[in-house]
Amino acid sequence: EAGVAQSPRYKIIEKRQSVAFWCNPISGHATLYWYQQILGQGPKLLIQFQNNGVVDDSQLPKDRFSAERLKGVDSTLKIQPAKLEDSAVYLCASSPPTRTDTQYFGPGTRLTVL
């Protein structure tokens, strides 16, 4: 079974630029999560989708971050404009419908904002 795919793996941008990350969850997984992990900290949930609907986006900085999952499969997370403090690893995870307690994580995208 293929795992959660993310791209790109690394991205370096300057502040005020825009960036987008892509995630393809495990086939059949209805729930998709985006996390932000700042160096030295645990992941923090940004947004949770159930199919193509948003379940929780309470910690998403909506003035600059947006996410979509239009067909209920893959998802994109966008930052516009980026700030220095957005430097982090962005992790995507998914859960199967029968085991929503367990999350399967992708390798992450490491973002550096200069």
Added chain:
Amino acid sequence: SQQGEEDPQALSIQEGENATMNCSYKTSINNLQWYRQNSGRGLVHLILIRSNEREKHSGRLRVTLDTSKKSSSLLITASRAADTASYFCATRPYNQGGKLIFGQGTELSVKP
């Protein structure tokens, strides 16, 4: 905000020794999970313990949960160099969907 506090922040042991990591949390939970993260990689689910369970085993892993103290511990027995990684506890609070709240992590180094 982070719910879990992990202790210690870093742990260095020799191969063959046991490693114990502790996690404390603040609110009532549905379950508590432990994840491992190798440097530069994603997180891997290790074990889940439900709020009505007190102890659980999986291979060389032993997890305990004390809901009265809002704390959990992860024991790795007979550690190996390959166990070197960061370990995170994650709680699933009641009535917050599938949301997981992660602690700060314990960085484990196992020296051969």
